[in-house]
Amino acid sequence: MPERLLKREATYYFRAKYPADLQHLFKAGDRWKSLGTKELADAKLKVRVESVRFDAEMAELRKRLSEPPKASLTRSEIDGIAAAYFHELMAEDEEHRSQQLSDREFEAKEQSFDIVSPEARKNAARGNVEPFRDEFDDWLVSNGHKLDHQAPVYREVLNRMLREFVRHLDAVAQRQAGDPVDTPPAPTPADTGPTLRELIKAYLSDPAASRNSKTLMTYTIVFDALAEIVGESKPARDITRADCERVRDVLQMLPSNARKKYPDTPLLMAVELGAKDGAPVLGPGTVNNYLNNLAALFNWGQETWRIERNPAKGLSVHDPVPAGKKRDSFPADALPKLFQSPLYTGCKDDESGYAKPGPNRPRRGRFWVPLLSLFHGLRLSEACQLHVADVQVIEGVSVLLLSDELPTDMDTADRKRIKTAAGRRYVPLHLELKRIGFLEFVEDARKAKRTRLFPEIAKDAHGYYSQFSKWFARFLDKAGVKTTKITFHSFRHSYRDALRRAKTPRDVVQALGGWASQGTDDDYGSGLEPPYLAEYVGKVEFADLSLRHLHAEKSK
Structure with a gap:
């Protein structure tokens, strides 16, 4: 039985x-x-x-x-x-x-x-x-x-x-009394759809998406704020625009780095503690990034038929600084200061002594990464994660391969991260980097059977090169060029300015810098040949910047 x-x-x-x-x-x-x-x-x-x-x-x-x-x-x-x-x-x-x-x-x-x-x-x-x-x-x-x-x-x-x-x-x-009276059928519970907790869990575990731990952390902050306000058990479809606006208001009052400053503390309490401590709050750009993540959650819920509408659609705060103005190009006098600093003219070492004059001229990541970004507009992660195998010769031109493909001779841990699909590209090597000795440096790394060009540059727990970013901020300060709008990303702005000065065609600019295309016509064709791209890379110049003092020194 x-x-x-x-x-x-x-x-x-x-x-x-x-x-x-x-x-x-x-x-x-x-x-x-x-x-x-x-x-x-x-x-x-x-x-x-x-x-x-x-x-x-x-x-x-x-x-x-x-x-x-x-x-x-x-x-x-x-x-x-x-x-x-x-x-x-x-x-x-x-x-x-x-x-x-x-x-x-x-x-x-x-x-x-x-x-x-x-x-x-x-x-x-x-x-x-x-x-x-x-x-x-x-x-x-x-x-x-x-x-x-x-x-x-x-x-x-x-x-x-x-x-x-x-x-x-x-x-x-x-x-x-003998009258026939039927028992009514049991009521069928209305399908309220997933709760907020269930929607978030399904979204974050979606196998079609790939998110690293730092990205997940940016999601959980805004999701936690919503859960604290409306409750995790509330049906997702019942969440209103007013609920999302309350989240926006909380984010505007939330201290920067709230998770680090007030660990294991509810976000609503962190707002109160931050106000008492006079802690700086999130900027409009950061708040809008969080609100975009919130809208993405509900948008995904709509696309997967879990909910009927997106209550966070278009929700944002006014940002007085346009996106294109958040970072500046390097001023004309800043680049000479950077590349005439002890790291490039002679220092104690490229660790804690990089800003102290000395007899040594080490050429490792701290030396090459700024130069690579200056002449090629590389993002910090693109430069830091370069592999020896990324430097190749195509059609007689030395190029840098920038992609997220995994070569067979590399461990999964060495898989590279490229920010956008447009960032998967190759760029001809600038002649100035050849003069300084970059190809000799690569050859030495190849003989040493290294996988990464700069193995001493480590990733953080989230897969980012945050320590290098922090070091570069100190480097700018030591060189006397640091401002609130000058960061490593300023190299990318300066590079685009240099391409404009050279009257570079739009499709070439996009190909060299990995900027997303602006039209469907850019999605067709086999790409631009290395010799053609090399012609425009050679036109990238920076007035008043001389690197002749680096030409005689080859890779050591």
């Missing part, structure tokens, strides 16, 4: 013991339910279905019990509770009658009805739920409805249940 299947006289029944952690919610120790058949084969099919329903009900009950009490319900939710309660009362009475009541059982029902009905009607007329409170509470809890007893909706639900109880007594009276 299959588990949970029992036979009583000629009829088969489903019988399941309530889980120990939920036992206190039920009057009986187990659930009995007639399967309505005397055939074993039919009963085996029906018991499996009933078992799945029972287990799902227990799982849902555990989930509901773990949630905080609700202080409000929609009208449809209250109607659903009332319908479920009435169905259960009628189904229980019908179950008794289906077993053929004895004369004694029939008389007992009659007497109970005569006693209970007048009192119930009187209490319903007065709105007095107290005689029934314990019974109603037991039913609500056992059915997973956890209500805040101090909220008005709690009493509203109890009054509605009392009315359903009276309505059930009327129907039972009709049955006692």
Whole structure:
């Protein structure tokens, strides 16, 4: 006999013991339910279905019990509770009658009805739920409805249940008189879709997306803020524009690096602590990045048919500084200062002594990365993660290959990160880098059988070169050129300016810098040949910058 299947006289029944952690919610120790058949084969099919329903009900009950009490319900939710309660009362009475009541059982029902009905009607007329409170509470809890007893909706639900109880007594009276009264079908819970917690979990685990740990952290900050404001258990489709606007307001008051400054602290509390400490808050650009992540969550929910709308669409704050003006190109006098610093003219070493004059001229990552970005507009990560195999000769031209492909001789840990699809490209090597000795440096690395050109430049826990970025900020400061708008990315701005001065065609600019195309015509064709690109790379020049002092020094 299959588990949970029992036979009583000629009829088969489903019988399941309530889980120990939920036992206190039920009057009986187990659930009995007639399967309505005397055939074993039919009963085996029906018991499996009933078992799945029972287990799902227990799982849902555990989930509901773990949630905080609700202080409000929609009208449809209250109607659903009332319908479920009435169905259960009628189904229980019908179950008794289906077993053929004895004369004694029939008389007992009659007497109970005569006693209970007048009192119930009187209490319903007065709105007095107290005689029934314990019974109603037991039913609500056992059915997973956890209500805040101090909220008005709690009493509203109890009054509605009392009315359903009276309505059930009327129907039972009709049955006692022999009138056929059907038990209404159990209400089907409205499909509310995923909760906020479920939507976030599904979005972050989407196998079609690839996100590193730092990106995930930027997502979780704004998702945590929303969860704190509306609650993780709220249906995602019920989240409103006003909810998202509250998140925006919190982000505008959130201290920079809140997770580091106030670890294990709710974001709403971090806002208060930051205000007390006078901590600087997130800038408009950062806030907008977070809001874009929030909109991306709901946009994904729409695309995957989980929700119907995006309440965060277009949500942003005003940023007085346009995106193109957040970083400046290097001023004309800044580049000579950088490349006449001790790191390039003679220093103690390229570790802590890079800014101290000395007899050594080391040529490793700190030496080459700024030069590579100056003459090729490389992003910091593109330069830092270069492999020896990325320096090749194509059609007689020495080029840098910038891609996220994984060569067979490299470990997965060495897989490179390229910011955009447009960033997967090759660029001819600038003649000035050849004069300084870059190809000799690469050849030495190849002979040493190194994989990466700059193995001493380490990634952080999120896969980024944050330590190099911090070092470069100090390098700018030591060289006397640091401002709020001058960063490593300023090389990229200077490079684009140099391409403009050389009157470089738009498609060549995009090919050399890895900037995204502006039209569909750029998506076709086999690309631009290395000799043609090399012609424009050779035109990249910077007035007042001389690197002749580096030409005589070859790679060591």
